[in-house]
Amino acid sequence: MKFVEADWDSELHGFRLDAGAYLAELPRLRPQLPPGARSFASDPEHYDIGGATRCVKDLELAGVHLAVDKSGGLVLEFAPNKWKHGSGLRITYSGVRHFSIEYEHSIDWMGVDTVLLDEILPAEDGGCLHEIVLTDASITVRCQDLEAVWGDTG
Structure with a gap:
C-alpha cells in the first residue's frame, strides 16, 4: 500500500497500523475515485479502529466469488468479528x-x-485499485468501481 501502514513489528510482537497518511491524502484523492469507492473510503467509521462497527479492521475473510464469464465481476465477503461488528x-x-x-x-x-x-487509490483509467492487507495475506483488485454493503454476508 502507498499510504496506509499495516506491517508486523517484531519489537512490538504485533502489527503496526497507521492510516493517518492515507486519511491526510483522501481529500485530494476523493474526486478521482469512482462513486462507490469514494463512498466506501470516505465513510467516517472506515478507519475508526477504536470500536466503530463499520471499521474494516478485524473483519474475517469468509468468501471469494469470481464470475465464470467475462463480465469482470468479483465479490469478497467478510464475516463480522463477534467482539466488534x-x-x-x-x-x-x-x-x-x-x-x-x-x-x-x-x-x-x-x-x-x-x-x-x-487502501483505495484512483487508477489512471478512472477506475480504482483496492488493496486489503490481512493478517497472513494480501488482496489486490483493479476495477472500474466497487460497492461495499454492510449486512448479512451469508
Missing part, C-alpha cells in the same frame, strides 16, 4: 481487470485471515 461486509467489484491473493503462511496461530487495513 454487528454485521459483515460484502464488496462487489465491477469491471475487474486484476485480482490476486498472496498468502504468506507465516502466522500459524490464527485460524482465519482477518483484515488489518485497506
Whole structure:
C-alpha cells in the first residue's frame, strides 16, 4: 500500500497500523475515485479502529466469488468479528481487470485471515485499485468501481 501502514513489528510482537497518511491524502484523492469507492473510503467509521462497527479492521475473510464469464465481476465477503461488528461486509467489484491473493503462511496461530487495513487509490483509467492487507495475506483488485454493503454476508 502507498499510504496506509499495516506491517508486523517484531519489537512490538504485533502489527503496526497507521492510516493517518492515507486519511491526510483522501481529500485530494476523493474526486478521482469512482462513486462507490469514494463512498466506501470516505465513510467516517472506515478507519475508526477504536470500536466503530463499520471499521474494516478485524473483519474475517469468509468468501471469494469470481464470475465464470467475462463480465469482470468479483465479490469478497467478510464475516463480522463477534467482539466488534454487528454485521459483515460484502464488496462487489465491477469491471475487474486484476485480482490476486498472496498468502504468506507465516502466522500459524490464527485460524482465519482477518483484515488489518485497506487502501483505495484512483487508477489512471478512472477506475480504482483496492488493496486489503490481512493478517497472513494480501488482496489486490483493479476495477472500474466497487460497492461495499454492510449486512448479512451469508
